[in-house]
Amino acid sequence: MTPPRLRPLAAALALLAAAAGVLAAPAPAAAQSAADVAVAREIFIEGSEFAKQGNWDQARERYERSLAIKRAPITLYSLGVAQQQTGLLVEALESFRAFLVEPSAPATKEYEPLARQAVQDLERRVAALEIRLSPGNVAGLAVKLDGVTVPVAALDRPRMINPGTHVVTASARGYREVRRSVSAAPGSRAILVLNLERDGVARPAAGPRAVAPRGLPAGEVAAAEPAAGNLVPIALLVGGLTTFAAGVAVGLVGVVNASDAPTRDGDAADAARAQALAGDLVAGAGLAAAGAGALVLLLGRPPESAPRAPAPRAAVSPLGLTVRF
Template sequence: MNARRLARSGRMGALVVVALLSAASPRLASAQTEQEVARARALFIEGAERARQGRWEEARALYARSFAIKPAPITRYSLGVAQKETGRVADALASFRAFLAEPATPTTAPYAGPARQAIAALERRVGRATISVTPGHVGGLTLAMDGEPLRAASDQAVELDPGAHEIVARAPGFRDAAVQFRIDAGRSIELRIALTPETAAVHPIMDARGGLPPVAEASSASPDRTAPIVVMGVGAALFAGGAVLGLAGLDQASRAASRDGAEATAARTKGIVGDVLGGLGVATAGAGLFLLLKQPAPGPLRAGSVTPWWGPSGAGVALHL
């Protein structure tokens, strides 16, 4: 059945549930007030009108509010239709399954077939992610998907809308760990989340004799590169000065009246001094470069770590906070 027929079924359900709620109001008054039932019915009617106009986002919100007050099966079915039309395929799949799990009645029976067909189509559109948290069996572990609590345990597959998502794992005594990823329609991926104890970076590790381990000689701080850079700068300045002086000597020599006069002697002196300065500049810059390359590389970051992952159906990064 195509989307138009499924939406038409949702609009037909609106008329049915109005009559059903009207007839059932006296019996529901013991569990819910007549005002609550009337409010749920009014929200449903308004949602059905929005659905008829193709304003599915508004219809979905109204159906959800009506269902929160009075969880009627037809309201659940209509909510599934609106969720499907607004691209919330995982929520729609859950709504249609829950609708079929309700005891069948003469009112709901006509919608059982469309619900089964919708489930068959939606199961090909959702993505599935299996979440594995280490260490296992952590007390108080909670998972959140895109900021909403996730009712799923570790190593349990969850159905998701295609696109980008984020899972955050929290547990007492551990740092929060988050995984960002993308998933395609009809694909399945595995997500591994590693929890790091909060005390891991606070308490030092004892050695086999019960004492503290020796302090490493190498510092983890970034090395100071100021001195090598200054040396390289001085070498570059000397080289530039020698080059300028040498070029001035060549120019003066070309304008000298003779090779043995005072002007020629001064030109040769400038050339010699320029060569000396240029050579000294090259040597100084080389020494600075040697000092720079000899320094150790910066140590690893300690505040957190980011681990990339990828696979045939998606990719993402694991961030340990």
């Protein structure tokens, strides 16, 4: 009794013998030419030689080329074996299924039980991936699995995948591309939910622009503006301090003259007292001016006579974009 799994060396020899008869059969008039059939048979034999050596990658490549030239049941079966050996379980499953729907022939009849057993085994081992999109009904939707486009009409069904890690991308007009990796164990079923987010970047609205004074670089507008606004309070502070100092000096001179007067009630004493009073008044006025200038500088507010240019403002639109997988 033949074991469920194909024994690579023995099976390759048996397939080679079967191919000699199947591929040598005359082709229909509308099918490949005799030269094409000969090339397909030659490439198939090369694939069988690689299979005997255990070089299944090369064997699979030769079987694919041979099948592309001439479709033959034995090539489908051989390709399924090579795909199964190289981990392409989904592809192997479909190759075996395609072999089983071909008309039964004496040369390949003995492989039919093995193909049925392989189908049952692969159906348990392949994984499935269900892709869910939100929103799902958008224009220009494009979904790719490992770089291969998935038809939109097939998105509502679980998709067979080989065990391992896969990359899924989804995009649509007006939406950002979503990219996600998913790992699937043999025989597992994974559900991947992709949330499409609208594309778009909010930009600041145009606002008033400050104009640089002549001869001043535009980058120095902010630094030059407050300096012009501070000229008046600085002048008040400096002038007030100077006036205060002058008043104090005049008052001191008046005090000295009053103390030197011969009598307290004479003209000299009255003039000295008047000079001291004037000095006090001048010093008080200077102190008041200096205090006003200092207060303006501390509060950062220029007097009404020196209005400041309005600072430029920009209105920024709020951004409410989120990315969820």
